[in-house]
Amino acid sequence: MGNLSRLLKESWTLVEEQQDKVAGYFYARIFLSNPHLRNLFPVTMDVQRARLLGAIVTAVQSLDDPDRFEEYLRQLGRDHRKFHVEPDHYDVVGGALLEALRTFAGESWSIEYDQAWGDAYNVIAKKMIAGAEADTNPAYWHAEVLTHERRSRDIAVITCRPLQYPLEYRAGQYVSVEAPRYQPRLWRTYSMANAPNKEGTIEFHVRALGAGWVSSALVRRVQVGDLLRIAAPMGTMTLDRKSTRDVVCVAGGTGLAPIKALIEELTRYNRTRWVHVFFGAKDRDDLYDLPELNKLAARYPWLSVVPACSDDRNFVGEQGNIGEVLARYGPWGDHDFFVSGSSAMVKNTLRTLAELKVPAVRIKYDTFGDI
Ligand SMILES: Cc1cc2nc3c(=O)[nH]c(=O)nc-3n(C[C@H](O)[C@H](O)[C@H](O)COP(=O)(O)OP(=O)(O)OC[C@H]3O[C@@H](n4cnc5c(N)ncnc54)[C@H](O)[C@@H]3O)c2cc1C
Ligand code: HEM
Numbered sequence: 001m002g003n004l005s006r007l008l009k010e011s012w013t014l015v016e017e018q019q020d021k022v023a024g025y026f027y028a029r030i031f032l033s034n035p036h037l038r039n040l041f042p043v044t045m046d047v048q049r050a051r052l053l054g055a056i057v058t059a060v061q062s063l064d065d066p067d068r069f070e071e072y073l074r075q076l077g078r079d080h081r082k083f084h085v086e087p088d089h090y091d092v093v094g095g096a097l098l099e100a101l102r103t104f105a106g107e108s109w110s111i112e113y114d115q116a117w118g119d120a121y122n123v124i125a126k127k128m129i130a131g132a133e134a135d136t137n138p139a140y141w142h143a144e145v146l147t148h149e150r151r152s153r154d155i156a157v158i159t160c161r162p163l164q165y166p167l168e169y170r171a172g173q174y175v176s177v178e179a180p181r182y183q184p185r186l187w188r189t190y191s192m193a194n195a196p197n198k199e200g201t202i203e204f205h206v207r208a209l210g211a212g213w214v215s216s217a218l219v220r221r222v223q224v225g226d227l228l229r230i231a232a233p234m235g236t237m238t239l240d241r242k243s244t245r246d247v248v249c250v251a252g253g254t255g256l257a258p259i260k261a262l263i264e265e266l267t268r269y270n271r272t273r274w275v276h277v278f279f280g281a282k283d284r285d286d287l288y289d290l291p292e293l294n295k296l297a298a299r300y301p302w303l304s305v306v307p308a309c310s311d312d313r314n315f316v317g318e319q320g321n322i323g324e325v326l327a328r329y330g331p332w333g334d335h336d337f338f339v340s341g342s343s344a345m346v347k348n349t350l351r352t353l354a355e356l357k358v359p360a361v362r363i364k365y366d367t368f369g370d371i
Pocket of ligand 2: 037040041042045051052055056059076080083085086089090091093121124125128176185186187188
């Protein structure tokens, strides 16, 4: 661990147990000094009170190797234009962060800690601002909902089309989506479930989570004709067209969305690479897109699909977590891996792949939550 990283982690332990209070103070500081910034944030902030603070702390703490995060931070900066964030807001937020840390760490706080947080925050902010400034696209696209299909208890497949400009992205990427009619100023990320096409349509697979604000609006309330807002594409879980290795895709639930986009891209040029898809869900109902996958597998001889249920004894097929199921097949010594789903599912699969000695450089993954 580098010195900067040690200082950041060590100093965070001084306030870690008071995160809620730190967050309260942090936002109060921002809004008192700059009341107009309140309008950038969701109307009700109690659901994810610490969202921005938590995100900044995670980013700062991950700063061991800023160049590794270069592309992510540039994309994040681009994406932040959807909140109407301007370059000078970064100083306000950085100042509030340091004030909040100083206040709650009390006497144990040191000048060294102050310097470490200030430096790390500035490196990140600079990269985000540069990313935003370099982007010539609009801050977000208005997209009309064309179809809305309920596929299970809590999953919907939605197609939409951006209205003004085409939205360029790569299969495997994701975007932030807002449903302004139902949940204004709340943005959540969803992966495109199709490869880019001439018509410019985009498909999303959305699961409504219990108390989830945006996903339940997308599944239960959004209708054909509604307008969504979609921000700049992000993510690096894309295909390397030069790779000749066979491919293994591991998807959990609606984690299938980016995998489906990758498969669709492969259908356009692949002749030589075997592609194995492992699609896991809790029960049969959650295997919401299996018929489509099976159709693709029937059409493309290089594609195979293994569905599995972790919690449905009546399912005729593989039983267990998808990571365990994957380990029953193989060998997987020389493949490119794509993994997508909930954080528990991704963690579990990454553990299995590590046990199978798959080199980390061959694995690309996206988690639908913190890992
Ligand atoms: C890169 C990326 C791509 C994504 N792609 C998709 C996609 O294609 N399809 C899709 O359906 N979702 C996807 N997600 C997840 C999505 O962004 C939201 O996190 C999810 O829909 C919940 O948002 P919400 O507003 O409904 O819930 P929130 O209002 O954010 O959360 C409300 C409550 O639900 C709980 N909660 C939130 N997320 C989870 C979770 N994953 N599991 C269990 N409880 C949870 C929270 O703890 C909270 O109590 C993706 C996430 C990421 C980071
Ligand atoms: C180092 C600087 C920053 C980092 C790493 C960062 C990171 C993030 C991340 C990862 C999220 C959650 C993702 C999302 O909802 O799209 C987020 C949300 C947000 N950020 Fe930032 N951000 C930074 C600076 C700023 C600044 C300067 C502003 C301007 C005031 C800002 C405004 C917001 C808003 C309004 C949200 C949504 C919060 C919510 O939904 O409750 N961010 N940020």
